[in-house]
Amino acid sequence: MTAPTTATDVNQPSLEHAPKAGRRLSWPVLLLVIAGALALTSIVRLITGADGITNVSQMSTALQLAVPIGLAGLGGLWAERAGVVNIGLEGMMILGTWFGAWAGFQWGPWTGVLVGLIGGAIGGLLHAIVTVTFNVNHIVSGVAINILALGATRYLAPLAFVGHQGGSAKQSPPVESLGHFTVPGLSDALRELNDKGWFFVSDIAGLLGGLVTNVSWLTLIAVALVPATWWILWRTPFGLRLRSCGENPIAAESLGVNVYKYKYLAVIISGALAGLGGVFLSIVANPFYLEGQVSGRGFIGLAAMIFGNWMPGGLAIGAGLFGYTDSLNLRGGSANVHALLLLGALLLLIGAIYLVIRKKYVHAVITLVVGALVFAWYAGTNEVPNQVVAATPYVITLVVLALSAQRLRMPRANGMPYRKGQGK
Template identity: 45%
Template sequence: MSQDLSVSEAPAAPAPARSGARARWRFVSIAVAAFVALAGVRAITGQPMLTSAGTIQATLAFAVPIGLAGLGGVWAERAGIINIGLEGMMVLGTWFGAYFAWSFDNPWVGLVAGVLGGMAGGLIHAVATVTFGVDHIVSGVAINILAVGAMRYLSLLFFVGAPGGGAAQSPQLPEFPQVGLPFVADLLAPARDSGIFLVSDTASLVTGLTTGMSVVTLLAILLVPLTFAVLWHTPFGLRLRSCGENPDAAESLGVPVYAYKFTAVVLSGGFAGMGGVFLAMVASSVYQEGQTGGRGYIGLAAMIFGNWRPGGLAMGAGLFGFTDALQVRGGGGAVHALLLLIAGALLVAAAVVLAAALRRMRSTPSFAGMAALCGVFAVGTALAAAGGTAAATGGPAWWWAVAALGAAAGAVAAVRAVRSWPDAGGRLPVPALVAAPAGVVVLVVYFATDSLPGQLVTYSPHIATLLVLALASQRLRPPASVGRQWRKGRA
């Protein structure tokens, strides 16, 4: 066999292809189910802001920079390089995009300059990590620190004295054109204002996605399927991902690992720089110091939530953008209504995990006993939820006793399950034992309160980030060699 066999020449296996198709349908079904659940909560709570066209547009505005940073993380980490420096690369994108757009009075020049500025940051990170073997975290943190200081210095040089400019901001910047279908809003107005479950929500969704969209937003959305197509359906993408999975094997097959790592990290910086341009010139009309606001880190969280895949990343960015949009638009009541959705999601997730765990051990001798424990746990959880809800909504005080009795029964069953499950030959369903009581608590809090404290509403995006990462951590599968220092010639 020839020694220069390419990685791309291996025949495609049908099983992974079917698995990929199932994964794509799973993403679609989850997104549809989440939207239907959100529409149901809107109908129950009477909070139109949850699915209004304005909220959809604001969600896109907040999700795009997070998604672009996350895409940068996908490219870098699929090649085996951890890119903590995405935040600093976004900072470079904001400043260079603003400066060149202002200097040439042309937003497209600013877009190109911002992307190139981010790529310059990616090049520095690639030289440090790939060429000199610097620890990936140390290099990324250094870029984040240096980018902020360097942009402050450049602002003092170029923006101070300019009309509207200063040490912490640029003058007014030119705007990108907007695209959309203006007739859609008028056409769907009757359906949007009807308030009918799912009909009104779908009309608002379509209106928000087809009107008043910046051309940069459209480009960012198109980059998600483009990234998937390049990384998962081209020989280039296969070789790049092989560098993050097993660089020794890739090198033995003739793949220039250093070149692919360099390319991935530089492109990663370009995506982050584009996110910075969006913040400076679309979400705002001026560059401001501190404009990124940690979105590079949230982009990494969205990437982890999405399991290092563009589709999951888009869902994560949409979730973080949605919570951000609600709190910025003053949707305290809408954020409070989300508690009902969170409670339902936790309880449903607990039931699914329990059922799956029982199904895996149905052929074991201990199945009947474990099923009985799960039944007691489920009934106790239901009693705690019903009793707490009834008492919180003004019912008789004895409902609290029902809730306490149910909680006690569920706790006893959970303790017995923790002790007995490993001996029964099954895997302990820890997420279910945690999610069920958490769902009950969130449900009772929703019915016991009319609103949430303003501080909690303000930090709801960060709380969502922590919750999502905690729940998603059970099924994460990062590239096998991500973060590993690799040297050429060891294969």
């Protein structure tokens, strides 16, 4: 006699068929990998003479470009850990840029930060109502919010900004700066060390110098949100309940967790974080709102979150990687990207050797051939076209996601519809 199928069997993926997570790297191993990558980059810098790939200014720009991507990724992390896919991060960032600049030029930048947070949270609330309460497909809802946010800001901008000095139908008046800080003494010492061009040591100095030179206060808040998110979600009862809603909401409900409440809170926080990323763009990166300035960063933030395997630390590394490649557009782009072709060829060679050790010979040969082609591109040219430089962040996004896809494990109930009491 066959046992009856329960609601849990029907609506939730079984542990048998759950995707297996890849082995997590311990902190010592992760730091060793980062040090190895930095040493390899230093070798490439010495060979190519492209000192700009690790100088203080490059790293400072990379940090500034990584912050909005990281905040969008954190927003996606909060929502998806509660089981709600948030494709609407782009739209929530757009709302943050507009509301932040609108309030900022009238009442000051910190008021703009607060109002931008609220603007993004409103987008999150709308997404929660549509997906959690009405069980609309999460992707459809997110796309609709992106379109709605773009249309709403285009409608509101002429009404709010035209007639003010510096304002237009597509741009807000300038917003006062939040201010920057530089660690005195340490910043100058690291810059001097970076300028010496020594192997590895100067590259570390450039990386650290970018973290302590002309840093916005909002950057400091954004960086602090990464460990804060980890602590809240993995070290508090609140975080355990929230994550249980993304893994098995029926089991969470049976233990007394109000699944609707936690999903709502998670998606609203998600929208607020994405809105904060938008505020960064319209107050820190640029002192004004400009139509189109989000420019796909919400989607890249989502990619950074996936690359990080739905973990804050991995997300931060992904955001840093994408921010760094984006910074190549602004500082010596063609020469730096050309130097990175050599770095890519060396990484592919190392990858081929690793695959041979793992006895994956076909994959190793393919990797080696691709590496040889990249090296031939590097050796046969002196620079890369500007179009390639502009496309580099997006190409890196696709390549990194493709290479990391095998080790990913999203929350098991992510994107699945849930109704209260369905497990009874």
